[in-house]
Amino acid sequence: MKLWPVVTGVAIALTLVACKSPTPPKGVQPISGFDASRYLGKWYEVARLENRFERGLEQVTATYGARSDGGISVVQPRL
Template identity: 60%
Template sequence: MRLLPLVAAATAAFLVVACSSPTPPRGVTVVNNFDAKRYLGTWYEIARFDHRFERGLEKVTATYSLRDDGGLNVI
């Protein structure tokens, strides 16, 4: 039974490393002149694809704010 925690820890470590890449995926072009400030504020959803975890939701919004490191928070 000592093997299970070891395998779980190794799998978790592998997934963390595999999912954290400093470069964009193949085939994705990075936008050079992206102005994050243009996206700040509240955005209102006017259409969406039907997903079971979103069924019944109304008046959906996303609020974008600037992080200290220049990235965006989305709530």
């Protein structure tokens, strides 16, 4: 058995578990009085720094919605 694929798989699994933290890091306080409902709906991109996953796209939008668990969903269709 080769050790490299096992080490890589374990590293990826640990990274995914660490990224799933539901709480902010120590010392970081969420802002108070934030009204997420004001930001829901369709937003249009005005400007951007070019990146590989939006290369060549025009009229980019993002639609923000309320999730049942209190979070916010984001849908960014590719044109």
